[in-house]
Amino acid sequence: MEAGMLRPAPALVRFSGIQKTYDGEHLVVKNLDLDIKKGEFITLLGPSGSGKTTTLMMLAGFEVPTHGEIYLADRPIKNMPPHKRDIGMVFQNYALFPHLTIEENVAFPLSVRKTSKADTQERVRAALRMIKMETLAQRRPGQLSGGQQQRVALARALVFNPQLVLMDEPLGALDKRLREQMQLEIKQLHESMGITIVYVTHDQSEALTMSDRIAVFNDGIVQQIDRPDALYEHPVNSFVANFVGENNVLSGTVDAFERNFCRVALAGGGTVTARAVNISGAGAATSLSVRPERIAIVPNGTSSDGANRLPAKVQSTIYLGDHALAVLDVAGNAEFMVKLQPGAHDSLTHGESVFITFRPEDCLALDPV
């Protein structure tokens, strides 16, 4: 404990050189170093099999790291059983105890801690009030809807004031509208209670909506840890650029390299100027990343100074209510998306030749995919 006090501003959770393998052959988590600050909402985002859930399970104590150490409030917890870690957890399928009432479910963590009866009653009531379910206290989980069950699971994980709350794709089983509503509720709870939340999801929009910071996992490695906006605006590699938000990819070769920008010859013809983010130098292959909303469609011939300009062929348009998408064929990429104002798609016809322009700052030269 004393050693911990000497350290400056300790993180609540510290993963230090964590490795995990199940079969002894390939690593599910490769060398993870991650600090989670107190009061933070951090999301582990990644496709399935990327190691994010394994990381969460190691933190919860259901999996033991093959190598490395996890610190919780500066105490090593690698060999501490889950029930001693004081970590609340919300599971994907709620895991409400089916033989107990809602009230008994929420009271469970207090009763195993031998909390006094009066105290338990008060805290359970407060927790149920928080999720607006006081009237359903005597029901059983089977009699509730999915959203209600998830709220109860949330209340149960928070009622004993754990130092950390883990959520393993808690909204995965809910429909879209309910999911969005629950996202806001969880976010509000986090802000009003000041709890630390580690959230696992494969849904990038959910991660962007809720998180203070997002750790993008792929292949057992954290690709990037950053704030949502930074992750979107400044992805460090092609995986992050493609996984977070919509993205257009153009492949090419670096021609010239000058300070922060580079000239890239596209494989499908034409050259563009791009921000050099993750390239090894002139002559290297690269994948360019351009967000659909940073591109403008212009009539033939029009030119703006310094902007990249490429010919394109209209494939189709998609109307989405609040906006529209144009699907173009640009330099060999037949699924190049451009975001339009609603209504603007009417003027485009299939097979029409147009030009697209985008600023060099909005085009990132990343590692080839």
Next chain:
Amino acid sequence: MTAASLTGADAETKVPLKRRLKQAERARQIKALALVLPLLLFLLFTFAGPIAGMLWRAVDDQEVRQVLPQTIVALANWDGKDLPDEKAYAALANDIQAARAAGTIAIAAKRLNYALNGFRTILTSTARNLKIQPEPGTAKEALGKINPAWRNRTTWTTIRDAGGPVTSFYLLAALDLVRNADGAIVAASPDQAIYREIFARTFLISLGVTALCLILGFPVAYLLAALPPGRSNLLMIFVLLPFWTSLLVRTCAWIVLLQSNGVVNESLHWLGIIDAPLRLIYNRFGVCVAMTHVLLPFMILPLYSSMKAISPAYMRAAASLGAPPLTAFLRIYLPQTLPGIGAGSLLVFILALGYYITPALVGGAADQMISYFIALYTTETANWGLASALGALLLLATVLLALVYGKLVQGQQVTGGMKN
């Protein structure tokens, strides 16, 4: 009518619709009935019929009525307080002579002997010595002279009580009760009163075997439910292996293992743990071991299916909420296996109640269960009435148990269901 006008259809088109629905339903119902009909008929003839027959035999009482019809008629108005009048004696003398000619004396003698030990001798000696029909008015004296038992009131109440057509005699006997000469129900004499003890023994052994099966089967079922599919399938084959060999073979295997110079005793002796062979078979121990072995799969399978339905997330959730493993098991896991425990226990208990071969082969005289006596009365002494009465009581106990279990399970479902 408003509804009809709303939908634009009049009353006439509504009726055919209803009829068409009924017709469509009827076709489906007939199909369903046709599918179950073979089994239904099979069960009716091989299951429901025999059981009804058995239940009827438990109260049926026709033998004496058929052999001594006049006597039964003559005794119909007898008050039973004193000896019957001359008419009854004359009727009896008539009946005995007719029965002797027909060769049916033994049938009545056997039935009456159940009720009163020694009645067979009374009846056969009377039949032998009653050469001619006594003069009118002298039958009482004549019969009394042949066998003084005819001057005894009990002899006559026995005949009257066995007069049928239905009787509570067998059912009372199965509960160690008899009707005395005055018609009151009293405890049977100690040398006849054996069934209550046998019933108690049957229930005790069944209970013990059920408990053993639960204790041994629960961890196995847990392992089965927890293992990955490949290995749990292999283990499941081992659990089901006993079903592949005959009950007789398995029971005899236990004799080989447990007898005085059997494998177990020899091994223990060789290891120097015992000097003299332990008595492991032909006693209660052997019965419980062999029955537990045979009935174990019936416990494991329902337990397994109830455990398989419990998501491992529940135990993880309990742990994350701060419950140590034992607390999590007792408060979260165990309650969810209760339906399986109930079903398995009931199944094993009911099967154990009716066990016959295993106790007969590996049990001692004091370990025979009720089924042994049912078989004994059916095949050896041909006392079908008593066998049926014992069977009926066993059936009643089983049905009551099943009802209680059904009630318990239903209660659980009403309060919220075990699964979400």
